[in-house]
Amino acid sequence: MDSRFPDDELKDWSVFxxxxxxxxxxxxxxxxxxxxxxxxxxxxxLLLQKDEDILKSDLCKxxxxxxxxxxxxxxxxxxTTFSDILAFTQQQDHLNKLFLIMDICGTFQASxxxxxxxxxxxxxxxxxxxxRLEVEHLEHLMRIKLFLNSGKTVNxxxxxxxxxxxxxxxxxF
Numbered sequence: 001m002d003s004r005f006p007d008d009e010l011k012d013w014s015v016f017x018x019x020x021x022x023x024x025x026x027x028x029x030x031x032x033x034x035x036x037x038x039x040x041x042x043x044x045x046l047l048l049q050k051d052e053d054i055l056k057s058d059l060c061k062x063x064x065x066x067x068x069x070x071x072x073x074x075x076x077x078x079x080t081t082f083s084d085i086l087a088f089t090q091q092q093d094h095l096n097k098l099f100l101i102m103d104i105c106g107t108f109q110a111s112x113x114x115x116x117x118x119x120x121x122x123x124x125x126x127x128x129x130x131x132r133l134e135v136e137h138l139e140h141l142m143r144i145k146l147f148l149n150s151g152k153t154v155n156x157x158x159x160x161x162x163x164x165x166x167x168x169x170x171x172x173f
Contacts, residue, residue: 009043012036015063016082016105021071033067034060040101048100055097062098082106121145 014020015033037059045052066089073079079088086106089099125141126133133141144154 009039012039012043013105015067016085016102018074018082018085021067021074030064031060033063037063037101044101044104047104050097058097059101062095066095066098118142118146 013036015036020033038056041050041052041055041059045055048055069092070079070085070088073085073088079085083106086099086102089095089102092099121142122138125145126138144159148154
């Protein structure tokens with residue numbers, strides 16, 4: 001990863017890591033993350049078609065509020081992954097500029113270990129015997145399997161009844 005990004009860009013992106021939000025020192029220092037936001041604004045202002053100085057200012061303001069919000073959400077368990085954080089940020093109108101930068105960060109996930117695990121999981125579900133699975137069904141099965149792998153339980157009867165009721169299906173045993 002280091003060779004794909006110039007200078008200290010990965011260090012700039014590190015302000016979006018979960019560990020970074022939970023560190024007490026980072027929460028207490030209001031200006032924590034501002035230098036990284038300014039650096040990212042400089043790099044991506046042309047791509048985002050925004051004025052650099054305005055983008056820097058907006059990102060610093062939004063990040064200061066964002067890190068407090070996310071820290072609270074992480075503590076109570078309502079957000080657990082970067083995807084959850086990204087979805088939450090997208091819903092917050094007052095964090096619109098920050099979302100644009102985070103969306104760029106989200107594209108890096110395509111080469112992550114999580115992505116590789118997802119493809120591996122997909123390949124274990126969609127075998128030659130199940131090669132006619134549609135994308136929607138494959139996605140549901142992958143979500144169930146990922147949910148189970150994280151140590152949680154699934155009520156199979158409830159899933160089956162939902163699946164059966166969704167479309168008029170025959171029962172064959």
